[in-house]
Amino acid sequence: QITLRESGPTLVKPTQTLTLTCTFSGFSLTTSGVHVGWIRQPPGKGLEWLALIYSNGDKRYNPSLRTRLTITADTSKDQVFLTMTNMDPVDTATYSCAHRHMDSGGWHPFDSWGQGTLVTVSS
């Protein structure tokens, strides 16, 4: 059974850097074809994909936020991290990590999600 859990600060001040941790179980990021991504959702609004890290170490970012995002992983601890710099009140959102994979049929979408963590940006 795949599970993911996000952790990190619930409140950050404007201009600060946010670092979130996704701790997962039930899969390994060293397995070929496995990805972990971050998605956010402002209160009452839609979903926005932020970043993705592949099993081979490749990374992809949403171009609209690329200069502010860094995704990394510690495969020995089954953790993925997201850093977002220069936080602003408009970045207030629930941040979620999610698993996706590829098999013989092709790529799959995010199929398991963490519960998400609400991050509020306010002075």
Next chain:
Amino acid sequence: DIVMTQSPDSLAVSLGERATINCKSSQSVLYSSNNKNYIAWYQQKPGQSPKLLIHWASTRESGVPDRFSGSGSVTDFTLTISSLQAEDVAVYYCHQYYSAPLTFGGGTRVEI
């Protein structure tokens, strides 16, 4: 970027009636090498994370009731709930995973 446009924004359906949600992508999401459309549908209930209902446009996830079905190809897709149940009240999102940046539709709120 592939823009995903969902319609309607919301709809009210009587119990047992059909609900239809449309999603249009700004470019093809059909992967020619395997003839699969890289479209997924999610259901999100208040306070919960999105739940994957359908991938490859029409493949239902294990455990998802068969009243949920997906159809469409290339740029036009539909999620149908054939007989709405009370537990289906939620916001539904389409999602393209054909290319980065991955994008989602704006969501459709389904109410009784």
